[in-house]
């Protein structure tokens with residue numbers, strides 16, 4: 001699939017079928033996370049693959065009952081590694097590691113889409129609660145939860161602003 005086609009066709013999916021993920025797709029999803037760019041190639045990020053079950057239910061509760069998280073066969077909890085990023089001081093800890101994770105998340109969503117899978121970027125959750133559920137050390141900051149599964153809906157695009165609102169050409 002053409003990359004721009006994937007970028008334009010991907011939609012946030014919040015209804016998932018009950019089908020499991022083929023294990024052959026898991027390693028491609030992992031590659032998509034690992035191959036993203038990162039500041040100084042430090043790869044200041046860490047990912048927790050939570051498969052459907054009790055931990056997934058706890059994570060959904062910590063995400064203010066966004067229950068579609070527990071319906072997906074997989075939820076990837078995407079975290080920043082502030083210890084690795086501290087190589088770049090304050091900027092590393094507060095900015096670079098978040099960008100490292102964000103680059104991986106977008107890769108994940110596009111590769112998942114190219115395999116016919118649905119995802120949604122979930123940013124609304126109680127960080128302290130998610131850290132507790134996964135026993136994260138204090139230097140690992142959960143940034144987003146991405147449920148992954150076969151879509152059971154086909155939502156329309158919510159639209160985007162016109163070019164003139166977001167892009168300036170400077171010559």
Ligand SMILES: Cc1cc2nc3c(=O)[nH]c(=O)nc-3n(C[C@H](O)[C@H](O)[C@H](O)COP(=O)(O)O)c2cc1C
Pocket residue numbers: 010011012013014066120121122123124125157158
């Ligand atoms: C940083 C961030 C946080 C988000 N948090 C949530 C969330 O907590 N719950 C949710 O259902 N969608 C969440 N979304 C998904 C957005 O609502 C969605 O991407 C946006 O409405 C555009 O729709 P599209 O992804 O279908 O293009 C989040 C997206 C981003 C980038």
